[in-house]
Amino acid sequence: MSAIVLNEKFEKASELALPESFSGINTHNLYLYVKSYQAGLRADTASAKTRSEMRGGGKKPWAQKGKGGARAGSRRSPIWVGGAVAHGPNTGRNYTQK
Incomplete structure (x- = not known):
């Protein structure tokens, strides 16, 4: 052969x-x-931080009422620049096959 x-x-x-x-x-x-x-x-290396994995932003940035601005609960919110990613990729996927 x-x-x-x-x-x-x-x-x-x-x-x-x-x-x-x-x-x-x-x-x-x-x-x-x-x-x-x-x-x-x-290797599964793609990863983005969620709200709980971000640094800072534990305190409300301003009062709920009286400022005239939109409601905000945390600087870690995905709406904010530099905030978390709402539905980003996470590591841990296993690509092995039988």
Whole structure:
């Protein structure tokens, strides 16, 4: 049994002789194994801070009434510039496959 070796341009570079033990390999199962292995290497790094993870903003910035401005409860609110993200990505997703 032999396998074709490709170069960077996906052209046939050479042929590689394989032992007879490779003759019964199911190519689809090999594909699933490689896909599973590569998925296990994938890292979930996207993350955004929620209101509870932000620094500061524990106190109400101004009184509820009398100022004439809109109601505000915290500087950590997603409405404010520099505030938290309402529905942002969180880490912890597992990409492994069986």
